Amino acid sequence: MTRRAFPLRFMAAAMCAVTLGVVAGTPSAMAQGQKVLKFIPQADLRIIDPITTTAYITRNHGYMIYDTLFATDAKFQVQPQMVDKFEISKDRLTYTFTLRDGLKFHDGTPVRSADCIASVERWSKRDALGQKMAESTEAWTAVNDKTFTLKLKKPFPLALEALAKPSSNVPFIMPERIAKTDPSTNITEPIGSGPFKFVKAEWVPGSKVVYVKNTDYVPRKEPPSWAAGGKVVKVDRVEWIYIPDSATAAAALNAGEVDWWEQMPPDLIPVLAKNKDVKVENIDPLGSMGLLRFNFMYPPFNNQKMRQAVLYALDQNDYVLGIAGSQKNGHPCYSFFTCGTPLSSEVGAEPLKGKRDFEKAKQLIKEAGYKGEKIVIIDATDQPIVHSQSLLTAEMLRKLGLNVDLQAGDWGTLITRRSSKEPIDKGGWSIFHTWLVGPDVTSPALNFAIRGSGQKAWFGWPDDPKIEELRDAWFAATDAAASKKAAEAVQMRAFDFVPYVPTAQFILPTAYRTNLSGLIIAPITLMWNVEKK
Amino acid sequence: MIGYIVRRLFSTVIVMAVVAFVVFSLLYLTPGDPAAIIAGDIATDEDIRRIHARLGLDDPFLVQFGRWVWSLAHGDLGTSIFTNLPVTQLIGQRIEPTVSLTLCTLVVSILVAVPLGVTAAAKAGGWLDRGVMAFSVLGFSVPVFVFAYILILTFSVELDWLPVQGYRTFHDGVWQWLRHLILPSVALGTVYVALITRMTRASMLDVLAQDYVRTAEAKGLAPEQVLIGHALKNAAIPVVTIIGVGVALLISGAIVTETVFALPGIGRLTVDAILRRDYPIIQGVTLIFSAVYVLVNLAVDLSYVLFDPRIRLT
Numbered sequence: 001m002t003r004r005a006f007p008l009r010f011m012a013a014a015m016c017a018v019t020l021g022v023v024a025g026t027p028s029a030m031a032q033g034q035k036v037l038k039f040i041p042q043a044d045l046r047i048i049d050p051i052t053t054t055a056y057i058t059r060n061h062g063y064m065i066y067d068t069l070f071a072t073d074a075k076f077q078v079q080p081q082m083v084d085k086f087e088i089s090k091d092r093l094t095y096t097f098t099l100r101d102g103l104k105f106h107d108g109t110p111v112r113s114a115d116c117i118a119s120v121e122r123w124s125k126r127d128a129l130g131q132k133m134a135e136s137t138e139a140w141t142a143v144n145d146k147t148f149t150l151k152l153k154k155p156f157p158l159a160l161e162a163l164a165k166p167s168s169n170v171p172f173i174m175p176e177r178i179a180k181t182d183p184s185t186n187i188t189e190p191i192g193s194g195p196f197k198f199v200k201a202e203w204v205p206g207s208k209v210v211y212v213k214n215t216d217y218v219p220r221k222e223p224p225s226w227a228a229g230g231k232v233v234k235v236d237r238v239e240w241i242y243i244p245d246s247a248t249a250a251a252a253l254n255a256g257e258v259d260w261w262e263q264m265p266p267d268l269i270p271v272l273a274k275n276k277d278v279k280v281e282n283i284d285p286l287g288s289m290g291l292l293r294f295n296f297m298y299p300p301f302n303n304q305k306m307r308q309a310v311l312y313a314l315d316q317n318d319y320v321l322g323i324a325g326s327q328k329n330g331h332p333c334y335s336f337f338t339c340g341t342p343l344s345s346e347v348g349a350e351p352l353k354g355k356r357d358f359e360k361a362k363q364l365i366k367e368a369g370y371k372g373e374k375i376v377i378i379d380a381t382d383q384p385i386v387h388s389q390s391l392l393t394a395e396m397l398r399k400l401g402l403n404v405d406l407q408a409g410d411w412g413t414l415i416t417r418r419s420s421k422e423p424i425d426k427g428g429w430s431i432f433h434t435w436l437v438g439p440d441v442t443s444p445a446l447n448f449a450i451r452g453s454g455q456k457a458w459f460g461w462p463d464d465p466k467i468e469e470l471r472d473a474w475f476a477a478t479d480a481a482a483s484k485k486a487a488e489a490v491q492m493r494a495f496d497f498v499p500y501v502p503t504a505q506f507i508l509p510t511a512y513r514t515n516l517s518g519l520i521i522a523p524i525t526l527m528w529n530v531e532k533k
Numbered sequence: 534m535i536g537y538i539v540r541r542l543f544s545t546v547i548v549m550a551v552v553a554f555v556v557f558s559l560l561y562l563t564p565g566d567p568a569a570i571i572a573g574d575i576a577t578d579e580d581i582r583r584i585h586a587r588l589g590l591d592d593p594f595l596v597q598f599g600r601w602v603w604s605l606a607h608g609d610l611g612t613s614i615f616t617n618l619p620v621t622q623l624i625g626q627r628i629e630p631t632v633s634l635t636l637c638t639l640v641v642s643i644l645v646a647v648p649l650g651v652t653a654a655a656k657a658g659g660w661l662d663r664g665v666m667a668f669s670v671l672g673f674s675v676p677v678f679v680f681a682y683i684l685i686l687t688f689s690v691e692l693d694w695l696p697v698q699g700y701r702t703f704h705d706g707v708w709q710w711l712r713h714l715i716l717p718s719v720a721l722g723t724v725y726v727a728l729i730t731r732m733t734r735a736s737m738l739d740v741l742a743q744d745y746v747r748t749a750e751a752k753g754l755a756p757e758q759v760l761i762g763h764a765l766k767n768a769a770i771p772v773v774t775i776i777g778v779g780v781a782l783l784i785s786g787a788i789v790t791e792t793v794f795a796l797p798g799i800g801r802l803t804v805d806a807i808l809r810r811d812y813p814i815i816q817g818v819t820l821i822f823s824a825v826y827v828l829v830n831l832a833v834d835l836s837y838v839l840f841d842p843r844i845r846l847t
Contacts, residue, residue: 046615126580184580205615207801245792248685252697252698255697455578
């Protein structure tokens with residue numbers, strides 16, 4: 001080769017290398033002549049095991065490929081899903097379940113009682129409500145392949161509600177051999193009996209998840225209602241295309257490259273509202289609840305009066321605007337249980353409602369004997385919902401004359417730092433913000449942040465035997481009225497003890513092309529019944 | 534020459550070993566716990582402790598490092614903590630878009646920048662030279678993501694000529710493949726064009742002042758022959774060097790470009806892994822990046838011989 005010829009040949013070789021490289025790449029995923037629903041999910045699917053993690057994206061993935069024994073409908077009623085019929089003994093200690101005909105896993109094997117029992121047992125080792133049910137459980141027993149029983153040691157009125165739990169962790173049913181996996185170890189075989197099948201070969205973590213219609217699935221006859229009813233799939237294939245940049249996601253939806261964007265930031269609503277082929281809607285009836293969490297281990301928020309002072313100063317209207325951009329997508333919610341659900345009320349909420357009383361707050365701070373201790377707020381600037389709340393809280397506390405140190409980082413750092421039990425001067429923290437989806441905060445059983453179980457409680461570790469006692473009393477309630485009354489007692493105590501402060505109820509709107517129809521109004525994203533024209 | 538290459542390849546292994554140790558140490562010291570991220574927002578201390586133990590994150594530094602090196606020695610880059618997929622598979626999935634983007638950007642940049650730089654040098658001081666220099670200042674000044682959004686708005690949303698996002702493999706057709714690379718390559722290439730243009734111009738101006746160029750002109754060669762045949766060839770070494778340095782620039786620039794255009798490349802894999810503390814991926818990608826960087830520099834050094842026969846690599 002002459003030197004003169006080298007550059008040209010080098011370039012040609014490079015181009016050949018690229019060509020060979022791409023030819024040897026992954027097989028084409030282009031679906032020909034199929035109805036393909038292209039969807040931008042709220043987050044990247046990283047973990048495919050809905051039991052080891054509570055991440056909502058994994059829960060939504062779970063609803064795609066798994067089915068549940070029971071499901072909650074839009075009226076908060078429990079409805080059978082995989083179960084055809086069930087009986088409860090008169091002493092309410094024995095539940096007998098019979099599965100529907102025609103249930104099959106994606107590997108072709110039939111769904112058996114043993115699969116359901118193994119799945120529920122794995123779930124009950126991880127999920128808080130599942131653990132509570134397990135405390136009352138004597139045994140799960142398979143009568144035959146289609147019938148099995150739950151025998152309780154003592155009545156557990158929430159047994160069916162637990163099996164119909166709509167949000168993380170959901171008791172999804174897997175084949176027994178997979179459900180036998182240790183509950184802390186991620187499963188690697190995503191095989192369920194749900195309406196879609198996961199195409200593992202086309203999964204590109206961080207970019208794309210592909211599902212195809214499960215043609216063997218036998219839906220129920222009832223119309224869909226939340227996760228209950230008939231799961232009729234009306235597209236051949238669903239592609240979850242993860243687009244991390246929201247401006248690009250908006251442009252992709254505007255240009256028709258995708259059909260549906262699950263959750264969009266409110267500031268982009270005007271961009272999409274101009275396009276007549278795009279609809280922006282709130283299809284989540286419960287929304288999410290923002291919260292401000294204290295660290296109970298160290299001053300100053302180990303003092304109840306300091307926490308109460310925050311109740312008097314925090315204005316939820318500010319947080320609604322900060323998170324949701326306008327009152328259209330959020331509103332104050334003066335309850336520890338999701339507003340709009342049966343147990344929500346404003347009992348005991350007076351300190352958080354109405355005109356903000358900074359004088360009262362300052363008085364409480366004085367009574368608490370605050371000595372200027374540093375208050376560290378750990379912030380995650382890559383999470384707008386966390387970041388906006390952190391900024392507002394820092395400002396509000398400064399107005400109260402407190403010594404605030406707002407420490408910015410990313411979400412990964414925040415959720416690591418919040419598990420630290422070290423004092424402030426050794427990397428500890430005083431406050432962090434997050435949010436929980438509505439279905440996770442509807443009752444004392446589900447609202448884990450309200451608990452006062454000390455070192456076993458959620459980060460911040462509040463220790464309040466009284467609230468635990470009231471929570472246990474709620475579990476024992478046998479009818480709706482008693483349940484409501486018991487929940488109010490829990491809330492009364494919560495507004496006094498202040499395990500956390502609810503900051504706002506908000507909805508992140510969804511946006512979709514007008515050629516889509518049949519989106520299910522639910523607090524979780526469900527993809528059956530969606531039609532594409 | 535062969536001895537030189539062998540020595541350089543050997544030093545590559547040493548560099549990679551040092552990089553491996555430094556990266557592993559930094560990750561060990563960096564705040565962030567993948568167990569907390571895996572467990573999710575609702576997790577308890579107990580959940581996190583259990584996951585910690587399962588992942589072996591409680592083991593001492595040297596045990597963890599030794600385990601990783603042992604796997605590496607067996608050609609195993611490990612398994613993603615989150616997806617449970619082998620790191621080699623994840624990198625394999627992502628390498629094609631990044632290689633395609635990098636090569637397209639490189640080719641487009643060289644094809645645009647070298648003629649621009651040569652022309653600017655040939656017309657030094659004129660309006661063309663000033664225009665080219667103004668363009669290159671703009672190229673340096675406008676952040677890649679701003680330029681990317683302008684391109685998307687213009688060519689994808691308004692004109693509907695090119696796709697907003699995504700990637701198609703060569704299997705989906707050459708045109709589909711190219712269509713998805715045009716905007717990202719242009720966005721990413723702008724800085725690179727600016728860099729190479731300026732370097733080519735400066736280098737050409739140096740060379741054009743040399744005696745042998747005057748001699749070539751004096752013996753009656755056409756201006757193009759003087760520029761291309763004599764001046765450009767002698768001005769090539771700094772330009773090739775900057776192209777080599779620019780590969781590192783491209784790798785870092787690709788992270789932003791891949792995010793904005795939702796290209797499933799190595800850059801995004803890296804950022805995602807860093808944000809969620811997926812240590813095996815970060816370590817694997819960093820090792821590969823360092824190897825690529827060292828090898829590109831080796832290729833650049835070897836190319837000097839081709840451009841200047843006086844250079845001897847020993």
